[in-house]
Amino acid sequence: MAKHKNLSIFIPHLGCPNQCSFCDQRSISGAQTAPSASEVAKICDEFLPKENGADYEIAFFGGSFTAIDRGYMMQLLETAHGFVCQGRAAGIRISTRPDCIDEEILGILKQYGVTSIELGAQSMQDDVLKLNLRGHTEEDVNRASKLIKKYGFSLGLQMMTGLYGQKDYMRYAVDTAGKFVALQPDTVRIYPTVTLKNTMLENVFLSGEYTPPTLDETVDICAQLMEIFDEAGIKIIKMGLHADTGLEDKIVAGPYHPAFRELCLARQKLLKIKQQLTNTDKKSITIKVNPKQLSQWKGQKNTNIQQLAQLGYAAQIVADSSVEADEFTID
Numbered sequence: 001m002a003k004h005k006n007l008s009i010f011i012p013h014l015g016c017p018n019q020c021s022f023c024d025q026r027s028i029s030g031a032q033t034a035p036s037a038s039e040v041a042k043i044c045d046e047f048l049p050k051e052n053g054a055d056y057e058i059a060f061f062g063g064s065f066t067a068i069d070r071g072y073m074m075q076l077l078e079t080a081h082g083f084v085c086q087g088r089a090a091g092i093r094i095s096t097r098p099d100c101i102d103e104e105i106l107g108i109l110k111q112y113g114v115t116s117i118e119l120g121a122q123s124m125q126d127d128v129l130k131l132n133l134r135g136h137t138e139e140d141v142n143r144a145s146k147l148i149k150k151y152g153f154s155l156g157l158q159m160m161t162g163l164y165g166q167k168d169y170m171r172y173a174v175d176t177a178g179k180f181v182a183l184q185p186d187t188v189r190i191y192p193t194v195t196l197k198n199t200m201l202e203n204v205f206l207s208g209e210y211t212p213p214t215l216d217e218t219v220d221i222c223a224q225l226m227e228i229f230d231e232a233g234i235k236i237i238k239m240g241l242h243a244d245t246g247l248e249d250k251i252v253a254g255p256y257h258p259a260f261r262e263l264c265l266a267r268q269k270l271l272k273i274k275q276q277l278t279n280t281d282k283k284s285i286t287i288k289v290n291p292k293q294l295s296q297w298k299g300q301k302n303t304n305i306q307q308l309a310q311l312g313y314a315a316q317i318v319a320d321s322s323v324e325a326d327e328f329t330i331d
C-alpha cells in the first residue's frame, strides 16, 4: 500500500481565543505569517502530483482551523478543494480545538472535501486543562470526537505528556490514553511538553512551580502509551516535536530529543524483553530479532543491552530473518 502523505500548510496561531500555557505557535510551526489563498494555491500546485494524488491530503496545521475568520477559512477550503476535485489530492486534513466543532462547521467541512479532523485534546483531565489555560474541557473532547465520527470524518486526537499540574506524569498520561482509546480515533499524535521561551510555562518553570519530567521518564511514559495504542489498533502518526529551524533556540526546558520516536521504540522493545525475562532463569541470553529492527532492539548506542546488563543479564541481540517484525525469541 502506498504511504500516506500530507502536504502541510501552517496557519500560525490564528483563531485561538486564548493562549495555552505551553504554546508559542510561531516557534512550533516555524512560520510567521498566515498564507493567503493564492499562496496556498501556489504551494499545492508546486508540491502535489499533477495527477493521481490519491495518497495525498492537503493538511492545514498549526492553528485552530475552524476558529479562524470564516471568510478566510472558506477561501482556503475553496482553494484546497479545487485540487481535490482535480484528483491531485484525496482530501483535506485540518487541526482544531475541541470547542470549535459543531454540526454547522462539520457540514461546511464535508461540503469542501475535508476528510480528516485532528483535535488538540492534550489532556483528558479538567484540572490540567484549566491550569494550562486550554479553555475547553474533557467533555468538549468527547462531544466533538463523537460528532466528527458521526459525520464520517477520520478522527485524530493529539495528547501531550508531562503537562503542568499533572501530579503523576505516568498515571495522567495513561489515563488520557485510555480515554482516547474509548473514543476510537483513527490516529493519535503524542507530544511531550517542552517549555518554550515567552510562554506561561516558562514562568512557572522559572518560579519552581513546574518541574518537567526528564527525557528518560518521558521515554518510559511514551513507550507505555505506544503499547496502549498499538494494542487498541490505533495508529500513532507522530511522537515528539518536529525539529523546525529555530525551535531548539526557543527551548527553555523539557524532554526534547530530535530522534524521540526512535528512543521510544527502543524502550518499548526493552519493556517487551523485560516482561519475557520473568519467565526464564537464564542469565546469559541470546535474543533473536528481525534484521530490519536490530538497532531498535539494541537501543541507541546499545542502551538496551546495557540496561539488561544492569539487571544482571549478559544479553546478545542478533538478527534473524526468520523472526517477524516486532517479534523476538530468547534462548
Ligand code: SF4
Residues within 6 Å of the ligand: 013, 016, 017, 018, 019, 020, 023, 024, 025, 062, 063, 064, 097, 120
Ligand atoms: S489552541 Fe493550539 S494554537 Fe491556540 S494557543 Fe492553544 S496550543 Fe496554541
